[in-house]
Amino acid sequence: MGVNIITKRMLMVILQKILRSIDEGIHVINNEGVTIVYNEAMAELEGMPIEEVLGESLLDVFPSLNQETSTLLKVLKTEKPIINKSQSYLNNQRKQISTISTTIPLYYENEKIGALEIAKNITKFKNLSDEIMRLHQELSRPLLKMNKIKNYTFEDLIGKSPVFIKAVQLARRAANSSSTILIYGETGTGKELFAQSIHYHSQRHNKPFIAQNCAALPESLLEGILFGTTKGSFTGAIDRPGIFEQASGGTILLDEINSMDLQLQAKLLRVLQEGYVRRIGGLKDIPIDVRIIATTNKKLIDMVEKGGFRRDLYYRLRVVSINIPSLWERKEDIEILTDYFIKKYNSQLHKQVWMLSEEVKEDFLCYEWPGNVRELENLIEGAMNFIQDEHILSRDFFPEYIVIHKGKNNQQDTLVSLETNKSLPEVLHSIEEQYIISTMAYYNGNITQAANKLGIKRQTLQHKLKKYGIDANQD
Incomplete structure (x- = not known):
C-alpha cells in the first residue's frame, strides 16, 4: 500500500489555498520588518494592493506607525504575544483602519524568524x-x-x-x-x-x-x-x-x-x-x-x-x-392592548378604525404570540396601513399565520358513528369530556372563563374536571 507524502511544494500550495479562502487578514514580517506573507483578506481590509506590501518594509508602507505603535514590530522586539488587541491606524492613502488582531512571534528550530498577525476588520x-x-x-x-x-x-x-x-x-x-x-x-x-x-x-x-x-x-x-x-x-x-x-x-x-x-x-x-x-x-x-x-x-x-x-x-x-409575563400568559390583556394600539395608530396614520372583528379577536386569543406585545403592536400598525375607509380590522388585513381557519373542529369531529357499541349515556359523557377539554385549552386552563363559555357554574365545572381527570389553572 502506497503512502501519501506531502512535499514542501504541496504544503506551500495548500497554505496558499488556505490564505486565500479565510476571512481573517494574515500579515507576516521577517526579522527585518519586511512583509513576507500578506493575504487577500488583509489587502482588502487595509485597502492595499498585495504587490505594494509584499517585500516592503512595514514602516514604509504604513507611515503612521512606528516601533511602539505597530503590534507586529512590538511583538518582533519583545517576543511576547498580543491577544485580541484593538487598534486604529492609517494606510499609505491616509485611510483609517480599525481592527481586532492577535499577534505572535514566529520561531523555526528555536530561532525567531518573524512575527504573525491575524486581524479582523471592525472599522464599521x-x-x-x-x-x-x-x-x-x-x-x-x-x-x-x-x-x-x-x-x-x-x-x-x-x-x-x-x-x-x-x-x-x-x-x-x-x-x-x-x-x-x-x-x-x-x-x-x-x-x-x-x-x-x-x-x-x-x-x-x-x-x-x-x-x-x-x-x-x-x-x-x-x-x-x-x-x-x-x-x-x-x-x-x-x-x-x-x-x-x-x-x-x-x-x-x-x-x-x-x-x-x-x-x-x-x-x-x-x-x-x-x-x-x-x-x-x-x-x-x-x-x-x-x-x-x-x-x-x-x-x-x-x-x-x-x-x-x-x-x-x-x-x-x-x-x-x-x-415580566409573556403575552400568552396574560391573554386577558390582548383586547386592552389592541384598543390602545388602534387609538395610537388612528392618530398617527389618520385613520378611523373602531375595533377588531369578532373572528380576529378569537384568532388573537388562540395565537401564541412569540413576539409578545411588540408583535401585537406591529401587526396592528401593519393592518392599519392597509385599511382605507373600513372601520373594522377583519382577517383580510392580517397575515395568514395569525388566522385560525374554522373547520378544524367541524361536525365530523363530533358526530358519533352508529356502529359504536357505546350506550347513549357513554356517548354523551364522551362528547361532554371532549368539549370541556377543548374549551379549557381555548382559555388556557382558566376555569372561570371556561365555565362562562360552557354556561355552567364554576363549581360545576370543577366537579366535572375532577370527574374526567382534567388539569386546570386554579385561578
Whole structure:
C-alpha cells in the first residue's frame, strides 16, 4: 500500500489555498520588518494592493506607525504575544483602519524568524461605537433628553391581568431603592419600558438614563463604551468617558446582559463591588454613583449552571428580580392592548378604525404570540396601513399565520358513528369530556372563563374536571 507524502511544494500550495479562502487578514514580517506573507483578506481590509506590501518594509508602507505603535514590530522586539488587541491606524492613502488582531512571534528550530498577525476588520463597528458614544453624550444633556426622548413611566404599562399587575407592583416598590435589578422577559414583553418606569419613578428621575445593548457590539468596543478610554491606550484611542461616568447619579440599563462575554462580566462585577471605574489604559480610579438595571431574555440561572454566566455576577445583579409575563400568559390583556394600539395608530396614520372583528379577536386569543406585545403592536400598525375607509380590522388585513381557519373542529369531529357499541349515556359523557377539554385549552386552563363559555357554574365545572381527570389553572 502506497503512502501519501506531502512535499514542501504541496504544503506551500495548500497554505496558499488556505490564505486565500479565510476571512481573517494574515500579515507576516521577517526579522527585518519586511512583509513576507500578506493575504487577500488583509489587502482588502487595509485597502492595499498585495504587490505594494509584499517585500516592503512595514514602516514604509504604513507611515503612521512606528516601533511602539505597530503590534507586529512590538511583538518582533519583545517576543511576547498580543491577544485580541484593538487598534486604529492609517494606510499609505491616509485611510483609517480599525481592527481586532492577535499577534505572535514566529520561531523555526528555536530561532525567531518573524512575527504573525491575524486581524479582523471592525472599522464599521468602530464607527458605530463612536456614533453610539456621541449619542450617549448627547442624551446626557437635559434639554435634548426632555425635548426629543420618550420617557416611559408606569402609566405607560398597560394591562389588568394578575401576573402583569404583580410585576408592575414589584417594579414600583423597587423604584424606591438604589439596589441593582434583574428583569427577565421574553423578547417584546417591554423590559426597557419597565426599566425606564423604575428610573423615572425613583429619586434619580432628574439624572441621566442610558441604555446599552450588550449584544450589539464586540467585547472590546463594548468595554470602551462602558468604562471609557484613555489617550494612547491603543492606537487611535482618545480620552473619552464611558457611560458609567456619563450616567453619574442616574441609571444604566444593560440590555441583553446574557450576551456579555465572561471576561467583561468579571470587569463589570469589579465595578459593581468597588464602586469605581478605570478607563481602558488609565491608572486613575474614578468613583461612580449609578444604578444598574440589567435585562435578559434568557434565564441566567440556566446559563450559570452551564458555565455561560458568572454565578457571583448573577447574584450581584438579582438583588431585586422582576419577571415580566409573556403575552400568552396574560391573554386577558390582548383586547386592552389592541384598543390602545388602534387609538395610537388612528392618530398617527389618520385613520378611523373602531375595533377588531369578532373572528380576529378569537384568532388573537388562540395565537401564541412569540413576539409578545411588540408583535401585537406591529401587526396592528401593519393592518392599519392597509385599511382605507373600513372601520373594522377583519382577517383580510392580517397575515395568514395569525388566522385560525374554522373547520378544524367541524361536525365530523363530533358526530358519533352508529356502529359504536357505546350506550347513549357513554356517548354523551364522551362528547361532554371532549368539549370541556377543548374549551379549557381555548382559555388556557382558566376555569372561570371556561365555565362562562360552557354556561355552567364554576363549581360545576370543577366537579366535572375532577370527574374526567382534567388539569386546570386554579385561578
